Amino acid sequence: MTITGEQLARIALDAGRLIMDIYSTDFDVERKDDASPVTEADAKAELLILDGLKAADPDLKVVAEESVSAGKIPDHGHRFALVDPLDGTREFINRNGQFTVNIAIIEHGKPVMGVVYAPALSRLFVAEGPAHAWQADVKPGAPVPGEDARRPLHIRACPDAGATAIASKSHRSPETDAFLKKFKVAEIVSAGSSLKFCLLGAGEADLYPRMGRTMEWDTAAGHAVAEAAGARILTEEGEPLRYGKRERGYDNPHFIVYGDISPA
Numbered sequence: 001m002t003i004t005g006e007q008l009a010r011i012a013l014d015a016g017r018l019i020m021d022i023y024s025t026d027f028d029v030e031r032k033d034d035a036s037p038v039t040e041a042d043a044k045a046e047l048l049i050l051d052g053l054k055a056a057d058p059d060l061k062v063v064a065e066e067s068v069s070a071g072k073i074p075d076h077g078h079r080f081a082l083v084d085p086l087d088g089t090r091e092f093i094n095r096n097g098q099f100t101v102n103i104a105i106i107e108h109g110k111p112v113m114g115v116v117y118a119p120a121l122s123r124l125f126v127a128e129g130p131a132h133a134w135q136a137d138v139k140p141g142a143p144v145p146g147e148d149a150r151r152p153l154h155i156r157a158c159p160d161a162g163a164t165a166i167a168s169k170s171h172r173s174p175e176t177d178a179f180l181k182k183f184k185v186a187e188i189v190s191a192g193s194s195l196k197f198c199l200l201g202a203g204e205a206d207l208y209p210r211m212g213r214t215m216e217w218d219t220a221a222g223h224a225v226a227e228a229a230g231a232r233i234l235t236e237e238g239e240p241l242r243y244g245k246r247e248r249g250y251d252n253p254h255f256i257v258y259g260d261i262s263p264a
Helices: 005-023 040-056 065-069 089-094 174-180 195-201 216-228
Strands: 029-031 037-039 062-064 079-087 100-107 110-118 123-129 132-137 163-168 185-191 207-210 232-235 255-258
Touching: 005 040, 005 079, 005 100, 005 110, 005 123, 037 040, 037 089, 040 062, 040 065, 040 079, 040 100, 062 065, 062 216, 065 079, 079 089, 079 216, 100 216, 110 195, 110 216, 123 195, 123 216, 132 216, 163 174, 163 195, 174 207, 185 195, 195 207, 195 216, 195 255, 216 232, 216 255
Parallel strands: 062 079, 163 185, 163 207
Antiparallel strands: 029 037, 079 100, 100 110, 110 123, 123 132, 207 255, 232 255
16 A cells, blocks of 8 residues: 555645635535535645545545536546545534544455544544544644654453443434444434544544445445444444445445444
8 A cells, every 4th residue: 555644635635725725715505416515625625635545646546526416427446545635524514613624545345544634523444454543633724643643543341331422413304313232321412424434433432323224435434434433434224335336326325334342
């Protein structure tokens, strides 16, 4: 592998600075063909990320959200990147801060490296490889934190009082509520974008069911972070969530992120 976690972090931090520059303006909101919202931050951040990945690894094929929306899907083999330049566009528009930059490297259907950056919250999550993930507090555009500023990511032991479940801020569903009834849940918290994966990986929650449609670029980077922190990401059938599902249009089945909890 020629690209490094530090390089991915650098690209994400730079994208975060661009996004925050636009966040501070009276930006316009448009609608894509599927009626989902898009802003200039999505488009400009994606171009920055694509340029950064090309400079770091010229042979790396990239499947990126806005490019796919424009009909640009590269032929790729078992190794490629998945990019969502602004995950949580609704959160961006609502200005609640819970949006992220997502960049992941996929090998043989598995996210083996990923970075999630929440620029409005100054929270950076990096999975450098299997069982090696860290977080740091860093401002948009700032240098990649050194080793002394990095905090290892690990799932926590599920509290005896019950699990903290984390749910989508924009896409909570009745199926989600029904699934959660199978567990001893002490608290349900809401979060936007791929932060849900990262908060579980950081030991701030224990369970994240997603019973709704997601795309691979929405989940791959957070998946890499949570899994490297010890979480399991499984479909409703108990199979590992896989990537590169071109035949499905790169969408995901329903899935659950488990911390220190046995699958139902």
